[in-house]
Amino acid sequence: MRPARQDRRGTRGILERVPDAFHRKIPLFPLSNVVLFPGVRAPLHIFEPRYRQMIAAALSADRWIGMIAVHPDHANEMDGNPPLFPVGCAGVITESEQLKDGRYNIVLLGTDRFRMQRELPEAEGRLYRVAEVELLEDPFEAAERPRVMALRAGVVELFTKLVRLTAAPGSSELSPEMFNDVDPVTLVNTLCQLLDLPCAEKQGLLECHGPRERLERLTSVLEFRSAELAFRSPDGAPTRH
Template sequence: MLLRNVNVAILSMCFMGGHVGVFAQSAQTLPSTIPLFPLQEVMLFPHVHRPLHIFEPRYREMLAEALEGDRIIGMVMLRPGHEADYFGRPPIYSIGCAGVIADVEELPDGRYNVVLHGFSKFRVKSEDQSCAYRWAEVEAIPETLSDSDREALRRHRPRLLEALSSLSPGSPP
């Protein structure tokens, strides 16, 4: 499913209408401070939906508070060696993606199934460590393509489409 989401995101962002365009800007605004949800080897990308299962108490609290507010959560990846401090403040990468909660199912035992819709890359400027889960001051990283990026995408478009098609047999070209 992730591969299919990445394929769709790549195609929709880069090849709209058969030509390379500038990435669309989201209507969602990135707040200056957001809760962080760090995971190992799981990423969120702008314009892509990411299903998540929230089960740890601290992240259940984070989700409940996000649902009462602007519904925004930032996802970041854990750095290698995070296991030593997993239940504390394990090291994270400073680049992440903010998502808005698009769908949520609260389970009888308090766990959640959630779908986040990514809308903005961000850089962590600083962290607030005063609550059970992480909060960070963030700054948006705009999605732009340089002229050389556009030209490279034009040149490689046929090969990229072929590679994407081979990874998702049966998907439309």
């Protein structure tokens, strides 16, 4: 039996070797319940044969794959090739462990948003989907900084309020000061990925053009969630007047 293999290579060397070919095509990893954001890590368990093949190919090449969400109406078609949203997030495999039965545990670091240009035809022997993509920028102009920093402060306050509304009694208190050293781009992308939101809502956040637009949309999401929770009684039922 093959022993389990582990690869815990640092990201610095990996990110300095972005292949030119990546800007043309990338293997796709469609999921119905996860949306990856740039700068955020996602632990993933790979068990389907086609995606085990994809991970093996990526690890032997440039280590890049593209995570992309499946349209919610087609989430029950994951065994086939369901329709995909046009925008996904490229990621580099920073940690990997192959189990004895061929499954993988990996950590994927999101790097860049991309837009699908064209899905390539099926190829003999290849079980997974591949697409030509265009990398998308997340512009952050200096002139936007005051507005972005104000939005950042508001998002931290709303997120703190939301956590307090949902926290179990006696749990540790969350303080806005905990986020002081987190830059606004990392903050908004991390919260977008970690918050318990419907996949389609996260997809809308991913498709926002830059951190200012993403912070504005996340502000609206958090305001709605906070108001919804505040309206409910402790047992989860709406309050009556």
